[in-house]
Amino acid sequence: MVIGNGLIASQFYDFHLNSKVIIFASGVSNSASNDSNSFNREKQLFKEIAGKNDDKKLVYFSTCSIYDPSTQHNAYVQHKLEMEELVRTAGPDFLILRISNPIGKYNNPHTFFNYFVDCIKTGRAFEAWANADRNIIDVDDFYQLAKLLIDDNDFNRSTVNIANPYNYKVPVIVTAIEEHFGRKGNYSVVNKGAELKIDTRVVEQLINSCDSVNFTGNYIRKLLRKYFSV
Template sequence: MIIGNGLIATSLKNIDSDEMLFFASGVSNSLETRRSEFEREFTLLKNALENNRNSKLIYFSTLSINDQSKQNSHYVLHKKEIENYIQKNSDNYLILRIGNIVGRGGNPNTLFNYLKTQISNNNKFALHTKARRLLIDIDDIAQFLNISCSQIKNETINFAYPYYYDLSEIINAIQVKMDKKAHYEEVNEGDFYKVTFDENINAFFSKTSAENYIKILTEKYI
């Protein structure tokens, strides 16, 4: 059973199962501050758990939980609260903390969509030279779950390609694919946070180099 209708929910349709409860509905805007939006997701989750006690819960959280600069944001506090609730109230769950998703459509403010739009429109933008990002192909979420979900129980896993891309690497790959030059100004700012990836994640991506992964993303989604 899939709850949600966004990018993640759509990507899971081919692996939908009565034995699994994929909770892919929630607050998508990390800058959201309205309490009503967070309460709506929490209520929906509680009801879904109560009505599907025999199903394994798959919940999609965020790697931003590891970002020390965002520890007091409404979004991160909300995600932590939900994770804690699941850990205390579900007998069979998997929490995936997701990195920067790359896919077709979705939120126009995601990193890939934003850069694609700026380059396409010849807009000048700032490149933070100290920033690093963890990326994940939307298709890899369903593929990983299809392979590994049944083997993992009651764990919280960081999920992204295990390489910290700097923005110039991402922009260069997009430029090559679009055959169009980006107009940006380098700014000596930006940050990133370190996360730990377990053996399941490292094994899943072991056959793909960081250079090839970014090429795959641009070929598919640019």
């Protein structure tokens, strides 16, 4: 069963008829949101679904923003931490997957990557934090790694990060987007941001079992070519 209809939910379409696993991908999509009503709706929906399916594995998608010093105290991240605790007490079998920043075909304007793309394409002014790390992952790569974890009972009742083993500085990402579209962005580089530390040891181990996932090379440019037409 799959709950949700966004970018992540669409990747797990083959789980719709799975009678043993619930993919709960119906959450707040805007990481800058302070809307307590949206947060409460997610909580209530999860409680309703979990209460009716306590014999199934519950797969919940949290966020690696927990590790970002610039966002770890905002309302969205605190909500995700509350949801994680709710998942851990909802049933006998669960898997919490903390995602970094998935890149795919869905044009969610609330992601930092899509925001930069839109600003560069339209000439809108924005700030590029010189010291900020960002972590991006192809949603197809995320799915391949997540499926391995879901199918492996050794990870039952676990919380696992699914992220790129490599972070990128914001100016590096901005430059890659500029080069892809052949346009100069209207931005100022500001002395803000901090190092991002995400434990990706599990991902690095899984890559050995998943030949289709490769984070080396010009990963940003590969994603731009794949999902963003010029």
